Amino acid sequence: MELKTAADVFILSIDGILSPATVKWYRAHLKGLVARLGDTDIDTITIHHLRAWRKTLTDRTHRYQDDKYHRRQNGPLSPEYIAGSIRAVRRLWTWLQKEGITERNPTHRLEKPPAPAPYRKGITPADRDRMFATVRGNARDYAILRFLASTACRRAGAAGLTIFDLDVEQRSATLHEKGKGGNKKERQVYFGLSTAAALRAWLRARPTTPDTRIFMLSASGVYQVLRRAASKANVDGRWCPHQWRHAAIRGWLNNGMPLSKASQLAGHSSVKVTGDIYGTSNQTELQAALDHYQWTD
Numbered sequence: 001m002e003l004k005t006a007a008d009v010f011i012l013s014i015d016g017i018l019s020p021a022t023v024k025w026y027r028a029h030l031k032g033l034v035a036r037l038g039d040t041d042i043d044t045i046t047i048h049h050l051r052a053w054r055k056t057l058t059d060r061t062h063r064y065q066d067d068k069y070h071r072r073q074n075g076p077l078s079p080e081y082i083a084g085s086i087r088a089v090r091r092l093w094t095w096l097q098k099e100g101i102t103e104r105n106p107t108h109r110l111e112k113p114p115a116p117a118p119y120r121k122g123i124t125p126a127d128r129d130r131m132f133a134t135v136r137g138n139a140r141d142y143a144i145l146r147f148l149a150s151t152a153c154r155r156a157g158a159a160g161l162t163i164f165d166l167d168v169e170q171r172s173a174t175l176h177e178k179g180k181g182g183n184k185k186e187r188q189v190y191f192g193l194s195t196a197a198a199l200r201a202w203l204r205a206r207p208t209t210p211d212t213r214i215f216m217l218s219a220s221g222v223y224q225v226l227r228r229a230a231s232k233a234n235v236d237g238r239w240c241p242h243q244w245r246h247a248a249i250r251g252w253l254n255n256g257m258p259l260s261k262a263s264q265l266a267g268h269s270s271v272k273v274t275g276d277i278y279g280t281s282n283q284t285e286l287q288a289a290l291d292h293y294q295w296t297d
Contacts, residue, residue: 001101002039010092013099019177021156021219029088032057042096047106050089054110057082079113086112121277122247123238130233131226141225143195143202144215148226148241150191152248152266153177155222155241157189162212168203171196177267187267250278254285 001009007030015023036053037045063073063081090107097105123131128149135141147158157177165174172190191199202214209216217225223241230239238246245266252262263274 001042003037003042003045004034004039006042006096006101007034007092010095013095019156025084026088026091029085030092032085033089042102043104045106047109050106050110054082054086057085058113083112086110121238121243122250123235123243124247127230127233127235127237127239128244128247131229131235131239134229134232135225139198139202139205140215141229143198144217144222144225145229145244146195146198147173147191148244149248150195151175151189152245152252153189154245156219158215158241159213159217159219159222161214163214164212166199166214168196168199175267185267189265246278249274253278 011023011027011030014026018026033050033053036056037049040049057077060077061074063075063077086107090110093102093105093107096102132142132145135145144158147153147161148155151157151173153175154177157175160176161173165176167173171192172188175187175189177185177187199214206214206216215222226239226241226244229235249262249266252265253259259274259279260271262278263271266274268274
């Protein structure tokens with residue numbers, strides 16, 4: 001089987017099973033390999049072909065070459081992007097083996113670039129509050145930001161929230177978003193009093209419409225709400241919806257929520273996932289923790 005066909009049948013196998021965003025991620029990362037090797041028979045592809053392809057990634061001098069949402073930028077691809085491409089290629093060959101399409105897997109020895117030092121993810125409280133202030137006069141946008149901050153939901157979860165999924169009085173909602181179990185995994189989230197008040201204000205102002213979505217926006221629309229708010233608030237850094245999710249989960253943990261409960265509320269597949277992502281603290285937090293918990297001076 002030719003590589004291009006192999007990639008196409010792999011994408012077909014996950015389309016409708018994994019979330020659209022995950023399918024798009026695999027398609028984007030496999031695109032470069034197919035562009036380089038094209039019609040090559042998969043059984044003739046060796047580790048040397050794959051390392052040559054990897055070198056085209058490490059040698060790149062620009063980013064966002066074919067991305068309609070970002071302008072092309074000068075600079076190398078990030079180690080995370082390159083590692084993601086290698087992970088996608090490994091997944092492709094693992095699937096090909098399981099399907100009996102090939103007996104060979106040359107990706108086992110395809111090394112990933114060294115991982116960079118982990119950086120702290122999440123919007124800062126100061127940036128969050130400035131963005132709150134810029135949208136306070138817009139009931140819908142303010143409710144969206146409050147809902148993201150309180151529930152740690154993904155933007156697709158906020159976009160897909162319907163009037164049938166929301167119980168403002170009980171301060172809870174049912175989300176349908178990606179996660180372990182595939183596309184549109186269902187999970188329950190809860191929110192605070194300020195978020196409940198913001199949602200009530202939006203529901204009072206919300207126009208009558210056949211659209212049952214609470215915010216009447218796509219996932220891209222939710223992103224644009226935050227982009228505009230960040231621009232007005234002069235927030236240059238980590239303002240996108242997933243950075244709000246990171247900050248909310250880290251905030252729960254910093255305020256003393258047990259890891260097991262934070263993991264369940266976040267919709268993670270295991271406590272280990274939560275711990276791996278959010279188990280690190282900065283120097284200020286470590287000093288404060290020592291002062292709080294140490295047993296002697």
